[in-house]
Amino acid sequence: MEQIVNLDSVAQYNAIRGVETLHPLVSVMDLNGLHPMGTRRYHFNLYAIYLKELKCGEMRYGRNLYDYQEGTLVFIAPGQMLQIERRPDAPASPKGWALVFHPDLIKGTPLGRHMPDYSFFSYDANEALHLSEKERQIVVDCFVKIQYELGHAIDKHSKTLITSNIELLLNYCLRFYDRQFITRDDAHQGVLEKFESLLNNYFNSGKARENGLPAVGWCAGQLNLSANYFSDLIRKETGKSAHEHIQARVIDLAKEKMYDDSKSVSEIAYELGFKYPQHFTRLFKQRVGSTPNEYRTLN
Structure with a gap:
């Protein structure tokens, strides 16, 4: 039987990637030089957002391969299953960014109350978000801001600033999806x-x-x-x-x-x-x- 890895904590995900856990409920990382996820199925009990900048492997959601290319965002919600399939010609190190956070991070926050508005966490495999270069830079800037906060000593402002920046990222994604509905008209015709x-x-x-x-x-x-x-x-x-x-x-x-x-x-x-x-x-x-x-x- 195929092995299924249950990802229940941020620390568990960080251990797979080989990075230090700076906050128990959230992690953001530049994937360049980190350990790739092994070829197996992962059951996420976390939220995850991936910015793929290189075809270093294939992500399979359900029975379908993710429709991604360089500069594509993939969204995973708690309870979803993701299968990683390594390409024979894949480089040893992945390239891109990853943001993972536990549902407990956003409880009692404005983001937690508005999370159902971000319906793209339940989009299917052929509905990933394809970014322009300018959009990609905005997304990376959001990741960098969250990364800065995680490197800062945790204080009474940390949770607000981290969740606000995640919310900012997701609001930009709403805008970018609106643009994609228009620009990918051939796919929706x-x-x-x-x-x-x-x-x-x-x-x-x-x-x-x-x-x-x-x-x-x-x-x-x-x-x-x-x-x-x-x-x-x-x-x-x-x-x-x-x-x-x-x-x-x-x-x-x-x-x-x-x-x-x-x-x-x-x-x-x-x-x-x-x-x-x-x-x-x-x-x-x-x-x-x-x-x-x-x-x-x-x-």
Whole structure:
């Protein structure tokens, strides 16, 4: 059976890399000259951000290789599994930067409260962040600032300054991903149209009555995207989340079905994938401003 290494602490990760632990909850390192991670699977109970500057190995998330090249950021969240596969032509020493921090570091901080906003920690293998040279320099500057704080004697300001700089780095990454959604348009071309077609086929085929409303995760999987990346991409395209988009499609279909007097509101609800008609009535009133029966009477 393949060996799995559980990374539970910053000190454990530092030991693998061969660096001193300056802070028990966070570490940042220039990878040049450090020990490479061995060829095995790693289960992270830490947050990790990698800036890859050289193809020194392959990272596999799930069944897919990370879509990375020189100047690419990779994000790992607690609970995720990463597999390292050494390339035969890989140099002895990796090149790039790594930031790892324990979830306890950000508890009770502004960063901890906003961590769910950084959805790219759950993006899939083919959705890494590709940086321009100017963006790469900004990222490296953030790493250097955190490194400076770790070299400073720990005092009452340390936690605030370290977490603030991590938050600054992640906010820049939000901006860079917004740019990538635009500049990598070829990779995203037609996603919205495919999404619309997927929903149409789902409802027209009767799958909704059998399987319920289509979930965002299911739609993303059909389009070979992670749920978070898919949702963020749809929001950039339409201003609405994928969930809101699905609800809007359901309401449009419901309005059409209301003109068929032979069907009761309950029958329409079941056809659209609702398990309970009252849930359909509640959503309809929220989105339309009237109940299904009121809408049917008015029209």
